[in-house]
Amino acid sequence: MDSEALIGIVAAGAxxxxxxxxxxxxxxxxxxxxxxxxxQTDAQVAAQRDQWLRExxxxxCVAFLTAATECEKCIHELRRHLSGTDLPAVRANVARSxxxxxxxxxxxxxxGPPDMVDLYENLHAAGFSLLMAAESQDGSYQEESSxxxxxxxxxxxxxxxxxxx
Numbered sequence: 001m002d003s004e005a006l007i008g009i010v011a012a013g014a015x016x017x018x019x020x021x022x023x024x025x026x027x028x029x030x031x032x033x034x035x036x037x038x039x040q041t042d043a044q045v046a047a048q049r050d051q052w053l054r055e056x057x058x059x060x061c062v063a064f065l066t067a068a069t070e071c072e073k074c075i076h077e078l079r080r081h082l083s084g085t086d087l088p089a090v091r092a093n094v095a096r097s098x099x100x101x102x103x104x105x106x107x108x109x110x111x112g113p114p115d116m117v118d119l120y121e122n123l124h125a126a127g128f129s130l131l132m133a134a135e136s137q138d139g140s141y142q143e144e145s146s147x148x149x150x151x152x153x154x155x156x157x158x159x160x161x162x163x164x165x
Contacts (some may be wrong), residue, residue, distance in 0.1 A: 058163035060111050061155065064104040064120060068152055071097040071127050072145075079134040079141065094131060101127055116158055123151035 074094040081090045101124055108120045126148040133144040 054163055057111055057113055058159065060104070060107050061116075061159040061163065064101070064108055064123075065152060065155060065159075067097065067101045067104050068123055068127065068148075071101050072130065072148060073097075075127070075130050075134050078131070082135070082137070098127060098131070113162060116155065116162070119151060119155050119158065123148065123155060126151050 071094070074090070074097040078087075078090045078094050081087055084090075105120055105124045109117055126144065130141070130144040130148045133141040
């Protein structure tokens, strides 16, 4: 075998091994790139989901606090009209506002956030206590009103921290 043929065989072998190494490198690079794109996509989807959930929870919190404020107004109105002729209409308003608060409490239990559900439930229960105090006229109304507002303020404060960051 002459030296030119040997050089040709070595050159062909080197070219073939270079092509194999290049192909393997291209396969590895495309796999790494696909993995990187998937990671970026997953991170973006997770961030969008977190943002959607935070907005949903914030909207639920606002709706619940709005309903709680309306409920409190209706109960104050009831207290002022306990001996009036329009008492049935006022009681109907209170019943509607408490039903709405109860409905939103169910949404809160589903939507979360889990660490705030107890506060929502306490505010809901405080609404019933406020109603009972308004109708009983036993002097506990101010205390129950203060309790109700305390829970509402705590939810507002926690909501501002949780849903604005």
